[in-house]
Amino acid sequence: MKKFKNLALKISIYAFVAIVIGGGAWWGYKLYKKTSEVEGEIEKVFVSKGKIEVKFNDIGEVFPKSILDVNSKVGGSIEELFVMEGKKVKKGDKLAIVQPGQSAADKFIPIDVLAPISGTVMRCVSSGYYSEATMAKVGQRITGANSSNPTCLMRIGNYNKMLVKLKVSEMEVFKLRVGMPVKIFVDALGNEVFPGKISMIAPQANKDNRSGIKTFRVEAAINKYHKLLRPGITARVEAIMDSKKDILIMPLTGLFEKYGATFAYLYVLGDKAKKVSIKTGLRGVRNIEILSGLKEKDEVYTDKPLNLAVAP
Numbered sequence: 001m002k003k004f005k006n007l008a009l010k011i012s013i014y015a016f017v018a019i020v021i022g023g024g025a026w027w028g029y030k031l032y033k034k035t036s037e038v039e040g041e042i043e044k045v046f047v048s049k050g051k052i053e054v055k056f057n058d059i060g061e062v063f064p065k066s067i068l069d070v071n072s073k074v075g076g077s078i079e080e081l082f083v084m085e086g087k088k089v090k091k092g093d094k095l096a097i098v099q100p101g102q103s104a105a106d107k108f109i110p111i112d113v114l115a116p117i118s119g120t121v122m123r124c125v126s127s128g129y130y131s132e133a134t135m136a137k138v139g140q141r142i143t144g145a146n147s148s149n150p151t152c153l154m155r156i157g158n159y160n161k162m163l164v165k166l167k168v169s170e171m172e173v174f175k176l177r178v179g180m181p182v183k184i185f186v187d188a189l190g191n192e193v194f195p196g197k198i199s200m201i202a203p204q205a206n207k208d209n210r211s212g213i214k215t216f217r218v219e220a221a222i223n224k225y226h227k228l229l230r231p232g233i234t235a236r237v238e239a240i241m242d243s244k245k246d247i248l249i250m251p252l253t254g255l256f257e258k259y260g261a262t263f264a265y266l267y268v269l270g271d272k273a274k275k276v277s278i279k280t281g282l283r284g285v286r287n288i289e290i291l292s293g294l295k296e297k298d299e300v301y302t303d304k305p306l307n308l309a310v311a312p
Contacts, residue, residue: 042305044267045254047298051245052284055238056175058218060166062186062233064157065221068116069124071152075144076100078136078153079110085123085135089115089156096136096153117156122231124152157231162222163199164235167206167215175241176201182220185236186229195223196237242282249287254300255280264294265301265308272309273301 080097083089093115100108123133135154136142142151164184168176176198184194202217220237222229255278256263266274278293294300 043253043302044299045251045302047248047250047254047290047294047296047300049246049296050249050287051243052247052249052282052287052289053243054241054282054284056172056182056241057236057238058166058168058172059234059236060164060218060220061231062162062222062229062235063165063231064119064159065161065163066117066119066158067122067231068156069152070095070113070116070154070156071145071150072096072098072111072113072142073145074098074100074108074111075142075147075151076108076111078138078140078142081136081138083121083154085121085154087121088119089121090118091115095121098142113153115156117158119156119158122155122157124155159229160225162225162229164196164220164222164237166218166220166237168218170205170214170216173201173216173218176218176239180239182237182239184220184222185238186233187236188233189226189228192226194226194235196220197223198239244282244289247281248290248294248296250290250294250300251302252283252286252288253302255288256304265303265305266294267299267301268309272307273305274309275311 076098078096079099081095083093083095089095094112095115096113098111098113100106100111121135123135125133134152136151140151142153144150178198178201180198182196182198184196186192186194197220198218199221200217200219205214205216207214250264254264256265261277262280263275263277266276268274276293279291281289281291283289
């Protein structure tokens with residue numbers, strides 16, 4: 001009988017403890033639900049004061065502003081070459097001698113090929129996808145400038161004025177305008193910054209036959225001379241499109257858009273989250289300007305919380 005009473009007492013104690021624990025868990029769960037069901041799982045970000053810069057960034061290659069292919073006036077064979085790749089020449093310097101005619105039996109007067117501009121001798125660049133840059137050789141048969149496809153003997157580029165050639169997407173090209181100041185970064189020269197400006201925007205897009213992507217040819221003139229700048233060096237062009245300081249900003253991760261409306265999920269301490277309509281302004285890479293709907297130090301969710309207050 002005594003053993004039975006002890007067992008009953010133990011069962012009663014265990015039952016009471018279970019009720020207390022269960023009740024506490026239920027109360028804790030209710031409190032957790034009251035604030036947010038996913039408060040500990042969804043990241044929150046702050047609304048704060050700061051600045052936003054809208055930038056244009058693209059990568060291109062450096063080229064001389066003035067660059068010309070050198071052709072012979074007549075077809076024939078190259079009899080002599082007086083220059084090699086990398087040699088500096090002046091306008092009018094003799095570059096080569098071409099013997100006109102189909103063979104050595106043709107007794108035509110040899111023709112001098114002269115430099116059309118002052119600059120540095122470069123290889124010719126073919127338009128073929130797998131083609132390599134080439135330069136004429138002695139004895140090579142060439143076609144003249146009067147033919148439909150004249151042979152490029154060499155190129156002359158003036159390194160005193162350089163520019164960056166870009167292929168800008170159709171989504172980005174409308175951000176640019178001729179004369180817009182830009183910063184040009186060349187990593188190969190220790191990330192040195194060169195001042196420049198947009199000097200040309202092609203009026204028509206080019207379509208890549210392989211990818212189908214459309215791009216516009218854009219040129220950014222480099223205003224600062226540097227003796228180590230060379231054609232083909234990679235350069236990054238950056239321009240600031242718009243800038244605002246001391247404004248109310250929020251990380252883009254806290255912004256939601258649907259059917260043209262913009263809103264955020266506001267965290268409310270001790271209560272359910274609220275969906276609030278917001279008006280936005282300038283949009284940067286990471287942040288967006290808040291014009292109305294939120295205030296400084298507000299916290300917003302980066303995902304939709306499950307415990308969301310019903311809008312009135």
